Amino acid sequence: MYYIGIDVGGMSIKGGLCTADGSIVNKAVVETHVYDADYSISQDIKTVIDNLIADSGVNMREIRGIGIGHPGSVDSKGGIIRYSNNIAMVNAPVVPELKKDYPNLPIAINNDANCAGLGEAKFGSGKGTNDVVFITLGTGVGSGIIIDGKLFEGRECAGAEAGHMVISMGGNMCNCGRRGCWETYASATGLIKQTKQSMSDNSGSLMHVIAAEEGKVSGKTAFLAAKRGDSAGQSVVDNYINYISEGLINIANVFRPELIIIGGGVSHEGEYLTDKLNCLMQELNYGSKYNPSIRVTTASLGNDAGIIGAACLVM
Amino acid sequence: MYYIGIDVGGMSIKGGLCTADGSIVNKAVVETHVYDADYSISQDIKTVIDNLIADSGVNMREIRGIGIGHPGSVDSKGGIIRYSNNIAMVNAPVVPELKKDYPNLPIAINNDANCAGLGEAKFGSGKGTNDVVFITLGTGVGSGIIIDGKLFEGRECAGAEAGHMVISMGGNMCNCGRRGCWETYASATGLIKQTKQSMSDNSGSLMHVIAAEEGKVSGKTAFLAAKRGDSAGQSVVDNYINYISEGLINIANVFRPELIIIGGGVSHEGEYLTDKLNCLMQELNYGSKYNPSIRVTTASLGNDAGIIGAACLVM
Numbered sequence: 001m002y003y004i005g006i007d008v009g010g011m012s013i014k015g016g017l018c019t020a021d022g023s024i025v026n027k028a029v030v031e032t033h034v035y036d037a038d039y040s041i042s043q044d045i046k047t048v049i050d051n052l053i054a055d056s057g058v059n060m061r062e063i064r065g066i067g068i069g070h071p072g073s074v075d076s077k078g079g080i081i082r083y084s085n086n087i088a089m090v091n092a093p094v095v096p097e098l099k100k101d102y103p104n105l106p107i108a109i110n111n112d113a114n115c116a117g118l119g120e121a122k123f124g125s126g127k128g129t130n131d132v133v134f135i136t137l138g139t140g141v142g143s144g145i146i147i148d149g150k151l152f153e154g155r156e157c158a159g160a161e162a163g164h165m166v167i168s169m170g171g172n173m174c175n176c177g178r179r180g181c182w183e184t185y186a187s188a189t190g191l192i193k194q195t196k197q198s199m200s201d202n203s204g205s206l207m208h209v210i211a212a213e214e215g216k217v218s219g220k221t222a223f224l225a226a227k228r229g230d231s232a233g234q235s236v237v238d239n240y241i242n243y244i245s246e247g248l249i250n251i252a253n254v255f256r257p258e259l260i261i262i263g264g265g266v267s268h269e270g271e272y273l274t275d276k277l278n279c280l281m282q283e284l285n286y287g288s289k290y291n292p293s294i295r296v297t298t299a300s301l302g303n304d305a306g307i308i309g310a311a312c313l314v315m
Numbered sequence: 316m317y318y319i320g321i322d323v324g325g326m327s328i329k330g331g332l333c334t335a336d337g338s339i340v341n342k343a344v345v346e347t348h349v350y351d352a353d354y355s356i357s358q359d360i361k362t363v364i365d366n367l368i369a370d371s372g373v374n375m376r377e378i379r380g381i382g383i384g385h386p387g388s389v390d391s392k393g394g395i396i397r398y399s400n401n402i403a404m405v406n407a408p409v410v411p412e413l414k415k416d417y418p419n420l421p422i423a424i425n426n427d428a429n430c431a432g433l434g435e436a437k438f439g440s441g442k443g444t445n446d447v448v449f450i451t452l453g454t455g456v457g458s459g460i461i462i463d464g465k466l467f468e469g470r471e472c473a474g475a476e477a478g479h480m481v482i483s484m485g486g487n488m489c490n491c492g493r494r495g496c497w498e499t500y501a502s503a504t505g506l507i508k509q510t511k512q513s514m515s516d517n518s519g520s521l522m523h524v525i526a527a528e529e530g531k532v533s534g535k536t537a538f539l540a541a542k543r544g545d546s547a548g549q550s551v552v553d554n555y556i557n558y559i560s561e562g563l564i565n566i567a568n569v570f571r572p573e574l575i576i577i578g579g580g581v582s583h584e585g586e587y588l589t590d591k592l593n594c595l596m597q598e599l600n601y602g603s604k605y606n607p608s609i610r611v612t613t614a615s616l617g618n619d620a621g622i623i624g625a626a627c628l629v630m
Contacts, residue, residue, distance in 0.1 A: 073605055082602075082605050082606070083602055090605070131470040154569065154570050155446040155573060155607060156571065156606070158571045158602070158606040159568065159569050159570050159571035161568040161602075162568075162569060164565075164568045164601045165565040165568060165569065166482055166561050166564070166565060167481055167482065167483075167484055168482075168484045169482055169483045169557075176601050176602070177598070178564065180482075180561075242484075243484075246495075249481070249493065250480040254469065254474055254480065254569065255469050255474050256469035256474035257470060258470060283492070284493050286476045286479045287398060287491070289398075290388055290398040290405070291388060291397070291471075292471045292473055
């Protein structure tokens with residue numbers, strides 16, 4: 001039996017045919033378009049599904065369901081994308097539309113970070129745990145919160161926006177309209193800004209050499225410089241890890257998961273990142289002497305987490 | 316049928332005989348002592364229960380259960396107070412001890428703010444709602460989070476510490492060991508500090524007159540001054556309401572409850588407080604244009620919330 005997972009991104013819509021053990025046996029992809037009343041995203045998702053089935057040669061009867069991960073505010077109960085800004089959409093009835101094409105299959109949709117969290121919790125770094133928070137540090141900060149093995153979405157699927165906790169009142173302007181949201185500090189976007197600021201303040205820093213080698217300032221620039229002994233780079237990294245920790249410890253104090261899994265490009269820093277985060281977590285979480293401990297680790301499914309997690313929605 | 320609710324505080328242990336509609340038909344109280352291996356708090360709780368039953372003349376068979384609200388970290392599954400600092404205690408097995416005296420009754424224990432939240436959600440301002448967060452602004456900031464009608468406690472009952480979300484990195488020192496926790500800004504303790512600071516900066520402020528009239532600086536001083544047109548008092552109040560809003564909106568973005576209920580002495584400011592909080596909430600919660608709205612209101616059960624909520628644990 002197979003489960004189809006669809007991971008919608010700003011550039012492409014990726015699909016995978018998954019088995020019950022979370023393996024992907026076949027993949028398909030199409031480009032993401034601009035959607036409107038005449039051309040809905042459901043049409044592109046249908047193309048991915050149909051290609052996936054045709055390519056793999058499985059029988060439709062072997063498919064047990066279709067799960068979709070999509071950026072933005074998703075009403076998972078109604079199967080509707082309430083609001084998405086990168087792929088501009090308001091109240092798009094994705095599941096009801098797909099139901100017309102696949103009337104006999106369970107079809108589910110959820111936020112993409114929720115899906116990736118579910119994938120990591122069930123089949124990635126969180127395998128075997130029940131209370132997991134997945135945090136993806138990318139353009140923004142996304143979160144997938146799993147309580148007792150189930151996705152926690154907040155009332156009407158409109159919560160779990162951990163990236164939009166303010167950690168610095170009156171701080172950086174966030175595009176959600178508040179100042180000081182965690183994502184403005186802990187996202188890769190935030191790290192790049194912090195790196196650029198430090199480069200402008202430290203003309204002799206190795207970060208200039210590294211950025212020139214790489215052709216741009218990226219989320220890796222400060223980490224590479226720090227590892228080569230550059231003090232300005234080290235200072236960017238130290239501050240950035242502190243920023244991450246503030247949000248992680250807030251999450252710890254509210255949810256106290258067994259495990260917090262960090263995803264996104266920055267997670268490739270591995271233990272260089274998590275060793276310090278674990279120290280801060282252990283030192284500063286509420287009542288750490290008396291309360292159950294919390295471990296911070298990095299994601300293990302990479303880019304497949306979204307597909308596998310979407311498939312988990314219908315497993 | 317009756318349900319006993321016990322509300323343990325630093326000064327007294329209050330008990331109430333409650334009916335299934337959340338009314339208290341009789342009350343009893345004893346002083347809180349210092350407890351150790353020879354004199355456990357269970358003995359005082361037993362005295363309250365026995366007095367309550369003797370006074371009200373009800374038959375033991377009419378009692379359906381005993382619920383206890385206690386400050387600090389409570390392991391509600393094991394019935395143990397893990398850690399409490401105001402009433403100094405570590406790993407106190409309150410429920411197992413009481414079980415010896417009342418072997419046939421369900422006995423439950425939980426954190427006091429959780430109980431008050433449950434009481435307000437079931438029988439107070441939250442009556443008829445399913446997703447409610449109760450925030451009590453007192454010495455610290457306590458929270459009781461009700462999701463889908465049930466208390467959310469975090470893994471091993473060690474979460475839901477919303478007062479210990481950092482809203483200002485590197486800010487005020489909190490006695491939990493972090494800097495910038497919400498409770499250092501939004502508690503009554505925080506408000507009094509902010510008031511004193513402003514009084515020291517503004518020697519001509521009406522707050523000096525009001526504090527002299529009241530005999531002390533309290534959580535009311537700045538509010539009273541603001542209402543009489545004092546600009547320094549107004550500024551204290553405006554900042555304080557902003558501090559409260561930062562944590563409330565963080566909670567909104569993570570849980571998106573229908574209702575946030577404010578308890579504690581400050582809640583007596585009523586709409587003077589909630590009108591501005593509702594404006595800020597509506598303006599600044601994540602995706603407010605597209606997501607379900609969240610209302611902020613004040614508690615209605617007053618000091619009885621703890622007793623009624625404790626009784627709710629066994630209803």
